[in-house]
Amino acid sequence: TQLLEQSPQFLSIQEGENLTVYCNSSSVFSSLQWYRQEPGEGPVLLVTVVTGGEVKKLKRLTFQFGDARKDSSLHITAAQPGDTGLYLCAGARSGGGADGLTFGKGTHLIIQP
Amino acid sequence: DTAVSQTPKYLVTQMGNDKSIKCEQNLGHDTMYWYKQDSKKFLKIMFSYNNKELIINETVPNRFSPKSPDKAHLNLHINSLELGDSAVYFCASSSRGIRGYTFGSGTRLTVV
Numbered sequence: 001t002q003l004l005e006q007s008p009q010f011l012s013i014q015e016g017e018n019l020t021v022y023c024n025s026s027s028v029f030s031s032l033q034w035y036r037q038e039p040g041e042g043p044v045l046l047v048t049v050v051t052g053g054e055v056k057k058l059k060r061l062t063f064q065f066g067d068a069r070k071d072s073s074l075h076i077t078a079a080q081p082g083d084t085g086l087y088l089c090a091g092a093r094s095g096g097g098a099d100g101l102t103f104g105k106g107t108h109l110i111i112q113p
Numbered sequence: 114d115t116a117v118s119q120t121p122k123y124l125v126t127q128m129g130n131d132k133s134i135k136c137e138q139n140l141g142h143d144t145m146y147w148y149k150q151d152s153k154k155f156l157k158i159m160f161s162y163n164n165k166e167l168i169i170n171e172t173v174p175n176r177f178s179p180k181s182p183d184k185a186h187l188n189l190h191i192n193s194l195e196l197g198d199s200a201v202y203f204c205a206s207s208s209r210g211i212r213g214y215t216f217g218s219g220t221r222l223t224v225v
Binding site for chain 2: 044
């Protein structure tokens with residue numbers, strides 16, 4: 001069974017601070033995806049990383065895929081209250097998508113104004 | 114709007130009943146999935162369908178049966194509902210996993 005360890009599970013910081021969320025596994029994934037989920041809604045895709053060492057930026061969010069494709073991180077710069085939510089990392093075992101995603105347990109992020 | 118839509122949004126039912134959750138996607142994706150999210154927000158895959166063929170079936174009770182009448186629909190039928198089935202169920206779709214998955218807004222199932 002491939003597991004994704006996501007940390008921290010809970011994080012509450014002040015507006016303007018920086019933060020990093022980590023997603024680690026002992027297994028290799030063909031791709032790593034990050035989602036954000038709001039209460040009462042389904043997860044919404046933020047980014048997909050597929051190449052070892054890949055870095056993608058989405059405004060104040062920076063996503064990194066480890067060289068060995070076993071880990072990933074999400075870094076938020078100058079966090080804002082609108083960043084509050086549940087962040088989920090998810091790994092795909094096969095490139096074809098047939099196996100679905102293995103999810104981490106999520107990071108509940110609260111940005112206080 | 115292009116999306117994954119599932120109905121109903123909320124479902125409250127008694128133990129022992131049989132219920133279905135419907136899912137439709139108009140994104141032209143070739144694979145559809147059902148996920149279960151527990152009270153701690155942990156998401157776990159239950160089924161996936163690709164071209165009407167069941168690809169994976171995780172260790173879920175056989176009371177759960179996915180049914181796909183066509184490429185755009187994947188319904189979830191649950192027999193003899195139990196208290197432990199209470200959770201939020203999400204339908205999702207993807208195009209061979211490329212560019213990520215699109216999730217529906219979920220069905221909160223409560224078994225009383």
